[in-house]
Amino acid sequence: xxxxxxTDYALHALLHLxxxxxxxxxxxxxxxxxxxxxxxxxxxxxESYLSKIMSKLRQDGIVRAVPGVxxxxxxxxxxxxxxxxxxxxVIEGRQGMFECSTSESRQHxxxxxxxxxxxxQESPGKNGCLIEKVMFGAERQLxxxxxxxTIQTVLNEASERCNPEANKK
Amino acid sequence: xxxxxxTDYALHALLHLxxxxxxxxxxxxxxxxxxxxxxxxxxxxxESYLSKIMSKLRQDGIVRAVPGVxxxxxxxxxxxxxxxxxxxxVIEGRQGMFECSTSESRQHxxxxxxxxxxxxQESPGKNGCLIEKVMFGAERQLxxxxxxxTIQTVLNEASERCNPEANKK
DNA sequence: ATATTATAGATATTAGATATCCATAATAAT
DNA sequence: ATTATTATGGATATCTAATATCTATAATAT
Ligand code: SF4
Ligand code: SF4
Numbered sequence: 001x002x003x004x005x006x007t008d009y010a011l012h013a014l015l016h017l018x019x020x021x022x023x024x025x026x027x028x029x030x031x032x033x034x035x036x037x038x039x040x041x042x043x044x045x046x047e048s049y050l051s052k053i054m055s056k057l058r059q060d061g062i063v064r065a066v067p068g069v070x071x072x073x074x075x076x077x078x079x080x081x082x083x084x085x086x087x088x089x090v091i092e093g094r095q096g097m098f099e100c101s102t103s104e105s106r107q108h109x110x111x112x113x114x115x116x117x118x119x120x121q122e123s124p125g126k127n128g129c130l131i132e133k134v135m136f137g138a139e140r141q142l143x144x145x146x147x148x149x150t151i152q153t154v155l156n157e158a159s160e161r162c163n164p165e166a167n168k169k
Numbered sequence: 170x171x172x173x174x175x176t177d178y179a180l181h182a183l184l185h186l187x188x189x190x191x192x193x194x195x196x197x198x199x200x201x202x203x204x205x206x207x208x209x210x211x212x213x214x215x216e217s218y219l220s221k222i223m224s225k226l227r228q229d230g231i232v233r234a235v236p237g238v239x240x241x242x243x244x245x246x247x248x249x250x251x252x253x254x255x256x257x258x259v260i261e262g263r264q265g266m267f268e269c270s271t272s273e274s275r276q277h278x279x280x281x282x283x284x285x286x287x288x289x290q291e292s293p294g295k296n297g298c299l300i301e302k303v304m305f306g307a308e309r310q311l312x313x314x315x316x317x318x319t320i321q322t323v324l325n326e327a328s329e330r331c332n333p334e335a336n337k338k
Numbered sequence: 339a340t341a342t343t344a345t346a347g348a349t350a351t352t353a354g355a356t357a358t359c360c361a362t363a364a365t366a367a368t
Numbered sequence: 369a370t371t372a373t374t375a376t377g378g379a380t381a382t383c384t385a386a387t388a389t390c391t392a393t394a395a396t397a398t
Binding site: 004005006046048049052066067068069070071 | 385386387388389390394395396397398
Protein backbone atom coordinates (compact mmCIF):
# COMPACT_ATOMS: atom_id res chain seq x y z
CA UNK A 1 0.00 0.00 0.00
CA UNK A 2 2.49 2.57 -1.14
CA UNK A 3 2.67 4.92 -4.04
CA UNK A 4 5.25 3.82 -6.55
CA UNK A 5 8.48 5.69 -7.09
CA UNK A 6 7.16 6.70 -10.48
CA THR A 7 4.54 8.82 -8.79
CA ASP A 8 7.23 10.50 -6.78
CA TYR A 9 9.22 11.19 -9.93
CA ALA A 10 6.21 12.51 -11.79
CA LEU A 11 5.32 14.97 -9.06
CA HIS A 12 8.86 16.27 -8.84
CA ALA A 13 9.14 16.55 -12.60
CA LEU A 14 5.93 18.52 -12.88
CA LEU A 15 7.01 20.82 -10.12
CA HIS A 16 10.22 21.45 -11.98
CA LEU A 17 8.32 22.28 -15.14
CA UNK A 18 6.13 24.65 -13.20
CA UNK A 19 9.12 26.42 -11.72
CA UNK A 20 10.79 26.65 -15.11
CA UNK A 21 7.85 28.64 -16.42
CA UNK A 22 8.35 31.40 -13.92
CA UNK A 23 10.62 33.98 -15.65
CA UNK A 24 12.57 35.63 -12.82
CA UNK A 25 13.91 32.26 -11.85
CA UNK A 26 17.58 32.86 -11.20
CA UNK A 27 18.88 31.00 -14.20
CA UNK A 28 18.96 33.21 -17.24
CA UNK A 29 16.95 31.28 -19.79
CA UNK A 30 13.44 32.50 -20.23
CA UNK A 31 10.43 30.26 -20.39
CA UNK A 32 11.39 27.63 -22.93
CA UNK A 33 10.99 23.89 -22.76
CA UNK A 34 12.74 21.58 -20.37
CA UNK A 35 14.53 18.60 -21.87
CA UNK A 36 14.79 15.15 -20.41
CA UNK A 37 18.48 15.75 -19.73
CA UNK A 38 17.77 18.67 -17.47
CA UNK A 39 15.00 16.81 -15.67
CA UNK A 40 17.18 13.78 -15.19
CA UNK A 41 19.98 15.85 -13.74
CA UNK A 42 17.69 17.74 -11.42
CA UNK A 43 15.85 14.74 -10.07
CA UNK A 44 18.70 12.28 -10.10
CA UNK A 45 16.74 9.73 -12.10
CA UNK A 46 17.90 8.03 -15.28
CA GLU A 47 16.82 9.59 -18.57
CA SER A 48 15.49 6.28 -19.85
CA TYR A 49 13.14 5.74 -17.00
CA LEU A 50 12.05 9.32 -16.64
CA SER A 51 11.12 9.55 -20.30
CA LYS A 52 8.67 6.70 -19.86
CA ILE A 53 6.99 8.60 -17.11
CA MET A 54 6.92 11.82 -19.07
CA SER A 55 5.43 9.93 -21.97
CA LYS A 56 2.56 8.77 -19.84
CA LEU A 57 2.00 12.28 -18.60
CA ARG A 58 1.84 13.46 -22.17
CA GLN A 59 -0.62 10.79 -23.23
CA ASP A 60 -2.94 11.95 -20.49
CA GLY A 61 -2.63 15.58 -21.42
CA ILE A 62 -0.72 16.73 -18.36
CA VAL A 63 2.31 17.92 -20.29
CA ARG A 64 3.11 18.81 -23.87
CA ALA A 65 6.21 17.47 -25.59
CA VAL A 66 8.08 18.70 -28.60
CA PRO A 67 10.99 16.77 -30.14
CA GLY A 68 13.96 18.23 -31.90
CA VAL A 69 16.46 20.91 -31.07
CA UNK A 70 15.44 23.00 -28.09
CA UNK A 71 12.54 20.67 -27.63
CA UNK A 72 11.40 19.25 -24.33
CA UNK A 73 8.42 19.37 -22.06
CA UNK A 74 6.13 22.00 -20.66
CA UNK A 75 2.92 21.90 -18.68
CA UNK A 76 -0.11 21.42 -20.89
CA UNK A 77 -2.42 23.28 -18.52
CA UNK A 78 -2.21 25.88 -15.83
CA UNK A 79 -0.58 24.64 -12.65
CA UNK A 80 -3.82 25.09 -10.76
CA UNK A 81 -5.54 22.74 -13.20
CA UNK A 82 -3.23 19.86 -12.41
CA UNK A 83 -4.35 18.14 -9.27
CA UNK A 84 -2.40 15.62 -7.27
CA UNK A 85 -5.13 13.13 -8.06
CA UNK A 86 -4.61 13.63 -11.77
CA UNK A 87 -0.94 12.84 -11.50
CA UNK A 88 -1.39 9.86 -9.22
CA UNK A 89 -4.05 8.32 -11.41
CA VAL A 90 -1.95 8.67 -14.53
CA ILE A 91 0.88 6.74 -12.93
CA GLU A 92 -0.89 4.33 -10.61
CA GLY A 93 -3.86 3.67 -12.81
CA ARG A 94 -7.50 4.15 -12.02
CA GLN A 95 -8.53 0.90 -10.43
CA GLY A 96 -9.95 1.25 -6.95
CA MET A 97 -7.77 0.71 -3.90
CA PHE A 98 -9.98 -2.14 -2.84
CA GLU A 99 -11.05 -4.97 -5.08
CA CYS A 100 -12.46 -7.93 -3.26
CA SER A 101 -11.27 -11.31 -4.44
CA THR A 102 -13.71 -13.39 -2.44
CA SER A 103 -16.83 -12.57 -4.36
CA GLU A 104 -17.44 -16.23 -5.14
CA SER A 105 -17.33 -17.20 -1.49
CA ARG A 106 -20.11 -18.37 0.79
CA GLN A 107 -19.55 -15.26 2.89
CA HIS A 108 -20.12 -12.95 -0.02
CA UNK A 109 -23.56 -14.38 -0.52
CA UNK A 110 -24.29 -13.72 3.12
CA UNK A 111 -23.00 -10.18 3.23
CA UNK A 112 -23.71 -8.71 -0.14
CA UNK A 113 -26.97 -10.40 -0.97
CA UNK A 114 -28.25 -10.49 2.55
CA UNK A 115 -30.88 -7.82 2.54
CA UNK A 116 -32.31 -8.60 -0.84
CA UNK A 117 -34.46 -11.52 0.26
CA UNK A 118 -35.17 -10.56 3.83
CA UNK A 119 -38.17 -8.38 3.05
CA UNK A 120 -40.42 -8.22 0.05
CA GLN A 121 -39.49 -4.56 -0.22
CA GLU A 122 -36.86 -4.74 -2.92
CA SER A 123 -33.37 -3.25 -2.70
CA PRO A 124 -33.94 -0.07 -0.71
CA GLY A 125 -31.08 2.06 -1.93
CA LYS A 126 -29.14 -0.40 -4.05
CA ASN A 127 -27.68 -2.34 -1.17
CA GLY A 128 -24.14 -3.06 -2.17
CA CYS A 129 -21.63 -4.79 0.03
CA LEU A 130 -20.99 -3.24 3.41
CA ILE A 131 -17.27 -3.83 3.45
CA GLU A 132 -16.94 -2.21 0.08
CA LYS A 133 -19.06 0.65 1.30
CA VAL A 134 -16.50 1.49 3.96
CA MET A 135 -13.53 1.07 1.69
CA PHE A 136 -15.03 3.11 -1.08
CA GLY A 137 -15.91 5.78 1.43
CA ALA A 138 -12.32 5.92 2.56
CA GLU A 139 -11.12 6.20 -0.99
CA ARG A 140 -13.57 9.01 -1.64
CA GLN A 141 -12.09 10.95 1.27
CA LEU A 142 -8.61 10.47 -0.07
CA UNK A 143 -9.54 11.47 -3.59
CA UNK A 144 -11.34 14.56 -2.46
CA UNK A 145 -8.28 15.80 -0.66
CA UNK A 146 -6.02 15.00 -3.58
CA UNK A 147 -8.36 16.82 -5.95
CA UNK A 148 -8.23 19.93 -3.84
CA UNK A 149 -4.46 20.15 -4.00
CA THR A 150 -2.68 21.10 -7.18
CA ILE A 151 0.79 21.86 -8.40
CA GLN A 152 -0.12 25.49 -7.87
CA THR A 153 -0.84 24.78 -4.22
CA VAL A 154 2.78 23.84 -3.75
CA LEU A 155 3.98 26.80 -5.76
CA ASN A 156 1.99 29.19 -3.64
CA GLU A 157 3.27 27.87 -0.38
CA ALA A 158 6.80 27.85 -1.69
CA SER A 159 6.77 31.49 -2.71
CA GLU A 160 5.08 32.45 0.50
CA ARG A 161 7.82 30.72 2.38
CA CYS A 162 10.52 32.52 0.42
CA ASN A 163 9.27 36.03 1.17
CA PRO A 164 6.97 35.68 4.15
CA GLU A 165 6.28 39.45 4.25
CA ALA A 166 5.41 39.92 0.57
CA ASN A 167 1.77 38.87 0.46
CA LYS A 168 0.76 39.76 3.95
CA LYS A 169 -1.27 42.56 2.32
CA UNK B 170 -1.64 1.46 -5.10
CA UNK B 171 -4.00 -1.27 -4.07
CA UNK B 172 -4.66 -3.05 -0.87
CA UNK B 173 -3.36 -6.60 -0.97
CA UNK B 174 -5.62 -9.60 -1.08
CA UNK B 175 -4.49 -10.41 2.42
CA THR B 176 -6.23 -7.31 3.68
CA ASP B 177 -9.37 -8.45 1.96
CA TYR B 178 -9.08 -11.86 3.58
CA ALA B 179 -8.38 -10.41 7.00
CA LEU B 180 -11.44 -8.19 6.91
CA HIS B 181 -13.70 -11.01 5.83
CA ALA B 182 -12.26 -13.36 8.44
CA LEU B 183 -12.79 -10.87 11.24
CA LEU B 184 -16.31 -10.25 10.11
CA HIS B 185 -16.95 -13.96 10.23
CA LEU B 186 -15.57 -14.15 13.76
CA UNK B 187 -17.78 -11.29 14.78
CA UNK B 188 -20.86 -12.96 13.34
CA UNK B 189 -19.95 -16.26 15.00
CA UNK B 190 -20.10 -14.57 18.39
CA UNK B 191 -23.71 -13.63 18.00
CA UNK B 192 -25.74 -16.51 19.58
CA UNK B 193 -29.02 -16.59 17.66
CA UNK B 194 -27.11 -17.13 14.48
CA UNK B 195 -29.05 -19.77 12.67
CA UNK B 196 -26.49 -22.54 12.97
CA UNK B 197 -26.92 -24.38 16.25
CA UNK B 198 -23.51 -24.10 17.87
CA UNK B 199 -23.24 -21.42 20.48
CA UNK B 200 -20.41 -18.95 20.73
CA UNK B 201 -17.33 -21.15 20.61
CA UNK B 202 -14.18 -20.66 18.62
CA UNK B 203 -14.01 -20.91 14.89
CA UNK B 204 -11.20 -22.99 13.43
CA UNK B 205 -9.14 -22.38 10.34
CA UNK B 206 -11.07 -25.07 8.49
CA UNK B 207 -14.34 -23.26 8.90
CA UNK B 208 -12.79 -19.95 7.94
CA UNK B 209 -11.16 -21.45 4.90
CA UNK B 210 -14.42 -23.00 3.76
CA UNK B 211 -16.38 -19.80 4.29
CA UNK B 212 -13.96 -17.49 2.55
CA UNK B 213 -12.78 -19.86 -0.12
CA UNK B 214 -9.13 -19.30 0.74
CA UNK B 215 -6.59 -22.03 1.44
CA GLU B 216 -6.02 -22.98 5.06
CA SER B 217 -2.27 -22.54 4.73
CA TYR B 218 -2.43 -19.01 3.58
CA LEU B 219 -5.24 -17.94 5.82
CA SER B 220 -3.44 -19.20 8.90
CA LYS B 221 -0.54 -16.90 8.16
CA ILE B 222 -2.89 -13.98 8.12
CA MET B 223 -4.64 -15.06 11.28
CA SER B 224 -1.26 -15.41 12.92
CA LYS B 225 -0.43 -11.82 12.15
CA LEU B 226 -3.76 -10.71 13.52
CA ARG B 227 -3.01 -12.59 16.71
CA GLN B 228 0.46 -11.09 17.10
CA ASP B 229 -1.10 -7.67 16.95
CA GLY B 230 -3.78 -8.47 19.48
CA ILE B 231 -6.73 -8.38 17.11
CA VAL B 232 -7.73 -12.00 17.67
CA ARG B 233 -7.04 -14.66 20.25
CA ALA B 234 -6.05 -18.18 19.23
CA VAL B 235 -6.23 -21.43 21.08
CA PRO B 236 -4.79 -24.66 19.69
CA GLY B 237 -6.05 -28.14 20.33
CA VAL B 238 -9.41 -29.79 20.08
CA UNK B 239 -12.24 -27.33 19.68
CA UNK B 240 -9.66 -24.61 19.41
CA UNK B 241 -9.69 -21.82 16.90
CA UNK B 242 -9.95 -18.06 16.82
CA UNK B 243 -12.09 -15.41 18.40
CA UNK B 244 -11.98 -11.65 18.48
CA UNK B 245 -9.62 -10.36 21.16
CA UNK B 246 -11.57 -7.15 21.66
CA UNK B 247 -15.05 -5.85 21.18
CA UNK B 248 -16.00 -5.41 17.53
CA UNK B 249 -16.27 -1.66 18.02
CA UNK B 250 -12.66 -1.57 19.19
CA UNK B 251 -11.34 -3.02 15.96
CA UNK B 252 -11.04 -0.30 13.36
CA UNK B 253 -10.47 -0.78 9.67
CA UNK B 254 -7.21 1.10 10.12
CA UNK B 255 -6.06 -1.45 12.69
CA UNK B 256 -6.64 -4.32 10.34
CA UNK B 257 -5.10 -2.64 7.34
CA UNK B 258 -1.99 -1.64 9.23
CA VAL B 259 -1.45 -5.12 10.57
CA ILE B 260 -1.47 -6.55 7.08
CA GLU B 261 -0.01 -3.77 4.99
CA GLY B 262 2.46 -2.50 7.52
CA ARG B 263 2.78 0.94 8.97
CA GLN B 264 5.04 2.74 6.53
CA GLY B 265 3.59 5.86 5.02
CA MET B 266 1.92 5.77 1.61
CA PHE B 267 4.46 8.24 0.32
CA GLU B 268 8.19 7.92 0.78
CA CYS B 269 10.22 10.15 -1.44
CA SER B 270 13.18 8.53 -3.08
CA THR B 271 14.73 11.67 -4.47
CA SER B 272 15.91 13.19 -1.23
CA GLU B 273 19.48 13.32 -2.45
CA SER B 274 18.54 15.27 -5.54
CA ARG B 275 19.26 18.85 -6.46
CA GLN B 276 15.54 19.52 -6.42
CA HIS B 277 15.16 18.35 -2.87
CA UNK B 278 17.64 20.93 -1.73
CA UNK B 279 15.59 23.56 -3.49
CA UNK B 280 12.22 22.52 -2.21
CA UNK B 281 12.79 21.23 1.26
CA UNK B 282 15.59 23.49 2.40
CA UNK B 283 14.38 26.52 0.55
CA UNK B 284 13.00 28.63 3.32
CA UNK B 285 15.72 27.94 5.81
CA UNK B 286 18.22 30.39 4.40
CA UNK B 287 15.94 32.94 2.80
CA UNK B 288 15.42 34.98 5.94
CA UNK B 289 17.37 35.23 9.12
CA GLN B 290 14.22 34.22 10.95
CA GLU B 291 14.86 30.52 11.46
CA SER B 292 12.47 27.73 10.55
CA PRO B 293 9.06 29.27 11.26
CA GLY B 294 6.97 26.20 11.93
CA LYS B 295 9.39 23.41 11.06
CA ASN B 296 9.24 23.89 7.33
CA GLY B 297 9.19 20.38 5.96
CA CYS B 298 8.83 19.53 2.32
CA LEU B 299 5.76 20.89 0.57
CA ILE B 300 5.10 17.82 -1.53
CA GLU B 301 5.24 15.65 1.54
CA LYS B 302 2.94 18.07 3.29
CA VAL B 303 0.21 17.41 0.74
CA MET B 304 0.74 13.67 0.66
CA PHE B 305 0.80 13.35 4.41
CA GLY B 306 -2.32 15.45 4.59
CA ALA B 307 -4.06 13.10 2.21
CA GLU B 308 -2.99 10.12 4.23
CA ARG B 309 -4.27 11.75 7.38
CA GLN B 310 -7.69 12.11 5.78
CA LEU B 311 -7.71 8.48 4.79
CA UNK B 312 -6.61 7.27 8.19
CA UNK B 313 -9.15 9.35 10.01
CA UNK B 314 -11.95 7.79 8.02
CA UNK B 315 -10.60 4.30 8.51
CA UNK B 316 -10.27 4.90 12.24
CA UNK B 317 -13.90 5.93 12.47
CA UNK B 318 -15.15 2.70 10.94
CA THR B 319 -14.99 -0.56 12.81
CA ILE B 320 -16.10 -4.14 12.46
CA GLN B 321 -19.08 -3.13 14.54
CA THR B 322 -19.99 -0.49 11.97
CA VAL B 323 -20.52 -3.22 9.42
CA LEU B 324 -22.41 -5.38 11.89
CA ASN B 325 -24.78 -2.57 12.71
CA GLU B 326 -25.59 -1.80 9.13
CA ALA B 327 -26.05 -5.46 8.36
CA SER B 328 -28.58 -6.06 11.11
CA GLU B 329 -30.34 -2.85 10.26
CA ARG B 330 -30.63 -4.06 6.72
CA CYS B 331 -32.04 -7.42 7.81
CA ASN B 332 -34.90 -5.98 9.82
CA PRO B 333 -35.31 -2.41 8.69
CA GLU B 334 -38.25 -1.82 11.03
CA ALA B 335 -36.68 -3.16 14.22
CA ASN B 336 -34.66 -0.20 15.42
CA LYS B 337 -36.64 2.61 13.92
CA LYS B 338 -37.70 3.43 17.49
C1' DA C 339 20.67 17.83 -44.60
C1' DT C 340 21.98 17.51 -39.85
C1' DA C 341 21.96 17.46 -35.12
C1' DT C 342 18.82 17.06 -31.47
C1' DT C 343 15.18 15.37 -28.85
C1' DA C 344 11.08 12.59 -27.71
C1' DT C 345 8.79 7.89 -28.47
C1' DA C 346 7.94 3.12 -28.44
C1' DG C 347 9.30 -1.67 -28.12
C1' DA C 348 11.92 -5.21 -26.26
C1' DT C 349 14.14 -6.96 -22.47
C1' DA C 350 16.47 -7.61 -18.01
C1' DT C 351 16.40 -7.21 -12.99
C1' DT C 352 14.39 -6.86 -8.57
C1' DA C 353 11.18 -6.97 -4.96
C1' DG C 354 6.97 -8.14 -3.02
C1' DA C 355 2.69 -10.70 -2.92
C1' DT C 356 0.70 -15.04 -3.05
C1' DA C 357 0.68 -19.77 -1.98
C1' DT C 358 1.99 -24.42 -0.27
C1' DC C 359 4.36 -27.86 2.60
C1' DC C 360 6.16 -29.67 6.71
C1' DA C 361 7.88 -30.14 11.30
C1' DT C 362 6.76 -28.51 15.85
C1' DA C 363 4.25 -26.85 19.89
C1' DA C 364 0.18 -26.36 22.55
C1' DT C 365 -4.26 -27.83 24.15
C1' DA C 366 -8.56 -30.52 25.18
C1' DA C 367 -10.66 -34.89 25.51
C1' DT C 368 -10.25 -39.58 26.69
C1' DA D 369 -0.44 -40.13 30.30
C1' DT D 370 -1.98 -40.75 25.61
C1' DT D 371 -4.06 -39.24 21.63
C1' DA D 372 -6.25 -36.49 18.39
C1' DT D 373 -6.67 -31.91 17.12
C1' DT D 374 -5.42 -27.38 16.09
C1' DA D 375 -2.39 -23.30 15.61
C1' DT D 376 2.55 -21.74 14.63
C1' DG D 377 6.78 -20.78 12.30
C1' DG D 378 10.23 -21.77 8.85
C1' DA D 379 11.44 -22.85 4.40
C1' DT D 380 10.43 -22.62 -0.14
C1' DA D 381 8.17 -22.13 -4.64
C1' DT D 382 5.59 -19.29 -7.92
C1' DC D 383 3.75 -15.35 -9.89
C1' DT D 384 3.24 -10.50 -10.75
C1' DA D 385 4.28 -5.71 -10.85
C1' DA D 386 7.73 -2.16 -10.34
C1' DT D 387 12.02 -0.62 -11.74
C1' DA D 388 15.48 0.04 -15.04
C1' DT D 389 18.17 0.01 -19.37
C1' DC D 390 19.02 -0.29 -24.35
C1' DT D 391 18.03 0.42 -29.16
C1' DA D 392 15.80 1.77 -33.25
C1' DT D 393 12.62 5.16 -34.97
C1' DA D 394 10.02 9.45 -35.66
C1' DA D 395 9.62 14.31 -35.35
C1' DT D 396 11.42 18.99 -35.17
C1' DA D 397 14.39 23.29 -35.36
C1' DT D 398 18.37 25.14 -37.36
S1 SF4 E 1 -18.88 -9.39 0.82
FE1 SF4 E 1 -18.36 -7.44 -0.14
S2 SF4 E 1 -16.14 -7.33 0.01
FE2 SF4 E 1 -16.71 -9.46 0.42
S3 SF4 E 1 -16.59 -10.44 -1.56
FE3 SF4 E 1 -18.73 -9.77 -1.37
S4 SF4 E 1 -18.73 -7.74 -2.31
FE4 SF4 E 1 -16.58 -8.23 -1.97
S1 SF4 F 1 11.46 17.75 -2.07
FE1 SF4 F 1 10.11 16.76 -0.58
S2 SF4 F 1 9.29 15.01 -1.65
FE2 SF4 F 1 11.04 15.73 -2.84
S3 SF4 F 1 12.76 14.56 -2.09
FE3 SF4 F 1 12.75 16.41 -0.87
S4 SF4 F 1 11.49 15.86 0.92
FE4 SF4 F 1 11.09 14.28 -0.59
